[in-house]
Each structure stands twice: as C-alpha cells, then as structure tokens.
Amino acid sequence: MVEMTGGPGQTWLTAASGSAGVGIPFRELALVLIIGCVTTYLTTGIARMLMVRFGTMSAPRARDVHSVPTPRLGGVAMFTGLVVAVATAGQLPALNRGFPPVTPDMMAVMLAAAVIVVVGLIDDLYDISWVVKLGGQLVGSVVMSLAGLSWYLLWIPLGDGGTTLVLDQVQSTVLTSVLTVAIINAMNFVDGLDGLAAGLGMIGGGTLLIFSLTVLHDQGGTVSAYPPAIISAVLVGVCAGFLPHNFAPARIFMGDSGSMLIGLLLAAACVSASGRISMSLYGTADVLALASPLLVVIAALSIPLLDLCLAVVRRLAAGKSPFAPDKKHLHHRLLRLGHGQRQVVLVLYSWVGVVALGAVGAIVFPPMVALTVFFIAAVVVGLVTWIPLVRHRIRDSGGGRHRG
Numbered sequence: 001m002v003e004m005t006g007g008p009g010q011t012w013l014t015a016a017s018g019s020a021g022v023g024i025p026f027r028e029l030a031l032v033l034i035i036g037c038v039t040t041y042l043t044t045g046i047a048r049m050l051m052v053r054f055g056t057m058s059a060p061r062a063r064d065v066h067s068v069p070t071p072r073l074g075g076v077a078m079f080t081g082l083v084v085a086v087a088t089a090g091q092l093p094a095l096n097r098g099f100p101p102v103t104p105d106m107m108a109v110m111l112a113a114a115v116i117v118v119v120g121l122i123d124d125l126y127d128i129s130w131v132v133k134l135g136g137q138l139v140g141s142v143v144m145s146l147a148g149l150s151w152y153l154l155w156i157p158l159g160d161g162g163t164t165l166v167l168d169q170v171q172s173t174v175l176t177s178v179l180t181v182a183i184i185n186a187m188n189f190v191d192g193l194d195g196l197a198a199g200l201g202m203i204g205g206g207t208l209l210i211f212s213l214t215v216l217h218d219q220g221g222t223v224s225a226y227p228p229a230i231i232s233a234v235l236v237g238v239c240a241g242f243l244p245h246n247f248a249p250a251r252i253f254m255g256d257s258g259s260m261l262i263g264l265l266l267a268a269a270c271v272s273a274s275g276r277i278s279m280s281l282y283g284t285a286d287v288l289a290l291a292s293p294l295l296v297v298i299a300a301l302s303i304p305l306l307d308l309c310l311a312v313v314r315r316l317a318a319g320k321s322p323f324a325p326d327k328k329h330l331h332h333r334l335l336r337l338g339h340g341q342r343q344v345v346l347v348l349y350s351w352v353g354v355v356a357l358g359a360v361g362a363i364v365f366p367p368m369v370a371l372t373v374f375f376i377a378a379v380v381v382g383l384v385t386w387i388p389l390v391r392h393r394i395r396d397s398g399g400g401r402h403r404g
Helices: 026-053 073-092 105-126 130-146 169-190 196-220 223-246 257-273 293-298 302-317 330-337 341-364 368-404
Strands: 003-005 011-013 153-157 163-168
Touching: 026 196, 026 223, 073 105, 073 223, 073 257, 105 130, 105 196, 105 223, 105 257, 130 169, 130 257, 169 196, 169 257, 169 302, 196 223, 196 257, 196 293, 196 341, 223 257, 257 293, 293 302, 293 341, 302 330, 302 341, 330 341, 330 368, 341 368
Parallel strands: none
Antiparallel strands: 003 011, 153 163
16 A cells, blocks of 8 residues: 655555455435435525525625525525535445544535635625635635645656655645635636526536546545545535525525535545545556546536636736626626526536536546547537527528518
8 A cells, every 4th residue: 555645744545455345335425415405405495584584685786697686695504504414424434434533634624614604604794805705715725725635746747657746735735725716716706697606516516526436446445535525425415405496596596605615615626536646546558547637627617717717817907806796707798699597507507517527538438439429519519509699690680681
C-alpha cells in the first residue's frame, strides 16, 4: 500500500491493494440520497408555509426574471436536508470510512457549509455588499481547507507518466480556496431561473457520484474515494428534494444561501475526488484516464464556469465590479433567443448533461464510442438551442415577402 502525506500530521491511503475486496456501498449511498431528498422536500414545504405566513417574501429586483413576490430562504431547508443525510451516512458502517477519525473530509464539509449558509442567509435577508459576501466565501473555503479537506496532490503531465506534486498547507489552502470560491460564485451567478441551479447541481453531483463510484471500484474501496461519493450522493438528494418546489413556476427560491451551498458541495466533491488521488495510480497507457478527475470536474461545472468567466470579462471590460449584477447571463441570452423559462432551463440541463456525461463516458467506454455518442447528442442539443431563432427568422422573412 502506498501512503501520501498531505499536511502536517495527515497521512492518506491512495493505493488499492490494502483495501481489496471492499464492496461498493450502493444501497447505503442510495439510502443517504433518498433521505436527503425526502428531508429537503418536506422541510422546504414547511419553510415556504412559514415564510408566506409571516410575510418573509422577496420582491422582484431589476435583474430578476420573475415578477411575483416569492419566499427566498429555501437554502435553510436544503441545509437541513444536508445535515440529516450526512448524519445518517455517519451512522452506517459501510460509509463510516468517510468520517473522522479515518478522514476529516465530512467534518470539514459541514463546518464550511455552516459558514457559507450563514453568509448566504445574511445576504438573502439584508442584501450585503459583494465584498462582504466574498469575504464570507473565503472564510468558508479556508475553514474547509484547514479542517482537512484540501487539494494537496497536483499532477503535472510532464515526463514519463507525469509528476505528482505534494503541496504544503499554505499552497493547498490557497489552491483550495481559489477553486472553491470560483465554483461557489459560478453557481451563484447561474441561479437566475426557476429550477436552474438545483437542476445543474443535481446533474453535476450525479456525474461526480458516477466518477466516485468508478474510483471506488477501481481502487477496491480506498478511503480517499468515500467522501466524494457521500458528498455527491447528498448533493443529488438535496437538489432533487428542492427541485419540485423550485421548478417553473417556482413556489420558493433557494436564495444565495442555497446556490452558494450547492457550489460549496460541488467544490468539496471536486477537491476530495481530484485533489486526493494520485494520477499515477491510473497508469500511463490512457491519457484520458490520467486526466479523468479534472476532466470530470470541469465537465460537470462547464456551464456555470463558462457563465462565470463571461460575466467577469464582460463586467471588467465595462469598468464594473465583477460581482455587479446584470441581465446578460447565458440564461438571459437564451430567453432573448425566444425560449420560454422552462425551455431555457431544460436546454441548459441538456448541455451540462451532454458535456458531463460525455466526460464520464470517455473514461468508462471506448473513446470512439464515447466520442460518437457525444457528437450526436451535442448536435441534437445544438439544434434544439437554435430552433427558436431559426423559426423567428423564417417567420420574419416570410412576413417580409408577404408585405412586399
């Protein structure tokens, strides 16, 4: 068995030989997912009734698409689902390898989640400045890193099989914080339509769950593969439980507390899945296999990260703060193409699903099969994306001929 040392006093198991024979806990992960889903669904309904009763409603803002006052604190219900699901996972013998004292990952996630939800809740209630919000996000990210969940293995594709660098505490904290804050804001920025953030979180979490299960299988149940599987399963459950309340027309919004929580959980699963596994364990024959953790992470977050990058460049070019709100996000652009709100959400679901599942398919299936399926799916989704614009232009050209 190979041991990799991360930070001071932290030693992690990264080889499979010592864990051979450990089965994949499908039933336990499914149970955790279902509990997260049911708890979130029930508590969201209760939260909505209380907010309606006491008048805690969010008036539409200039950048919002909705026009009716709607409860906005659904993130609290999502956090409740997270707590109950993680507490359940900690009591299951098949999953306790992902908890202290074996690994600190789950405790680190919960501490960071508490910080992020509090920051988001304050913003939902009092609309704090972007500087304060960013500071809170950094605090949550640093807490997660210092508590033990940090990206400390960095693979560089140079030389024979590449080189794995072991980062010290400061380097790993900086890298983890930058990545986490970026993903949190990507989800926060994309949360502009009913059901969009919850659906993208569910798809991203599901993709990371598939990847984590693959790692569990390939490495025979190594300790480092348990936390990302648990985090991903909980994330899928929480998002699935919230989505029925939030899909258009939404009866409640998750608010910044919810979208930032989704971003944190995605970041935590990414760090735990990619920053804890030595790429050299995959062998050198398949470049896709070597790059698979990062590939899955980037693919699962493709749309939110693209939207984040475009928003930052657009706002900086206009001399504005990168956090200044506007109505030029990808979902706004799709609305202007002629899609309805539900259609926009489904189109973005489809693009994330195609890219994310394409990345997983490239790892699981032969490259040509994966590439062919990905190409066909991308063409179909691309056609669906542009149909309203084509229909509009055909209608305009037909109307012009008729008027002539």
